[in-house]
Amino acid sequence: MNEFPEPIVVISKCIEFEFCRWNGMIIKSPFITLLKSYVGFRPVCAEVGIGLGVPRDPVRLIIENTELKMIQPSTGRNLTLKMINFSEEYFNSLGSVDGFILKSKSPSCGLFQTKHYSGTLKGSHVIKKGSGLFGGAVMKNFPNKAIETERRLTNFRIREHWLIKLYTITGFRQVKESHSMNELIKFHTKNKLLFMAYNQESMRVLGRIAANPQKKDFDHIIEKYEQKFLELIKNPPDYTSNINVLMHALGFFKKKLSQEEKAFFLDELEKYRVGWVPLFILLNLLKSWIARFDETYLKNQTFFNPYPEELMNFDLKDSWRGRSYWE
Numbered sequence: 001m002n003e004f005p006e007p008i009v010v011i012s013k014c015i016e017f018e019f020c021r022w023n024g025m026i027i028k029s030p031f032i033t034l035l036k037s038y039v040g041f042r043p044v045c046a047e048v049g050i051g052l053g054v055p056r057d058p059v060r061l062i063i064e065n066t067e068l069k070m071i072q073p074s075t076g077r078n079l080t081l082k083m084i085n086f087s088e089e090y091f092n093s094l095g096s097v098d099g100f101i102l103k104s105k106s107p108s109c110g111l112f113q114t115k116h117y118s119g120t121l122k123g124s125h126v127i128k129k130g131s132g133l134f135g136g137a138v139m140k141n142f143p144n145k146a147i148e149t150e151r152r153l154t155n156f157r158i159r160e161h162w163l164i165k166l167y168t169i170t171g172f173r174q175v176k177e178s179h180s181m182n183e184l185i186k187f188h189t190k191n192k193l194l195f196m197a198y199n200q201e202s203m204r205v206l207g208r209i210a211a212n213p214q215k216k217d218f219d220h221i222i223e224k225y226e227q228k229f230l231e232l233i234k235n236p237p238d239y240t241s242n243i244n245v246l247m248h249a250l251g252f253f254k255k256k257l258s259q260e261e262k263a264f265f266l267d268e269l270e271k272y273r274v275g276w277v278p279l280f281i282l283l284n285l286l287k288s289w290i291a292r293f294d295e296t297y298l299k300n301q302t303f304f305n306p307y308p309e310e311l312m313n314f315d316l317k318d319s320w321r322g323r324s325y326w327e
Helices: 030-035 080-094 134-143 156-178 180-192 192-198 200-211 218-232 238-251 259-273 279-295
Strands: 008-012 040-044 060-064 067-072 099-100 114-117 126-130 146-149
Touching: 030 126, 030 218, 067 080, 080 134, 099 134, 134 218, 146 156, 156 180, 156 218, 180 192, 180 200, 180 218, 192 200, 192 238, 238 259, 259 279
Parallel strands: 008 040, 008 099, 060 114, 099 146
Antiparallel strands: 060 067, 114 126
8 A cells, every 4th residue: 555665774783684793693583684675774783883803702881980881891991982982973974864773681782671780790780771882872862763672673562663663754754855845744644544543632733733824934844743743653552542543444434334344343343452353453454445445545544554564474472462661
């Protein structure tokens, strides 16, 4: 139903690109292998970037007088400033980017679960877990991009939200680059149901901004739209919001479906409500009717195809409801 733009994604080079981990190994990821055909990857190894070799003695993060430092225990080298400077220089040279996939738990690239130690000796204990130096700088400098670790992306719920966010951000980047109000209106129109699932009132606000009744210049409108848009897609919609959108879409077919078809859909919707079936079961039902009745408006809605369906590699043991990973 949709043609998809190519996102630009920075990735830790040790994930399926190069044998550059501290021990000379590479991280295998079937999802990243699949993603290579759809994404413009920009691999980077921050530790090699600051002059460390492959293989190399490992580094660790220590907290000293409330200050986070990157130390190489075997040599005693303090690499903190090198990593800070590398990160700044790399970001300044990066150009357009839509997302990041970084190595989980890495003292350089980690985002959430990197160990912060009390010291460099073997007896040192973990004080807390947080980001690596490079990963923390990514989150500080690119807070609104689609950012995840390769390990968290093995979870279907997280991967789905990351993909939706990535492709929507990419589409918006293309609108900004076009400097065209018509392209902004097209972007908003095709994303209306997707935005409705995230927040119905925010979707309406975005619509009013895009309508631009006061005929303000593009730069002014796109800045206002972007601020609200990024706030909208920060966290994924809950299942009740998805149900509202599904019922809204069903309304397009209320005079075209048999009573049995509508009853079957509502029965499947109840199964989704209680967590027995994933969202794409309902989406596929609606997509079959979109094709059958040639419903043009719904056919062009990204809610039904927010990213290439080949990337929807779903394992039944994954959770499609589960706890919130974004609070």
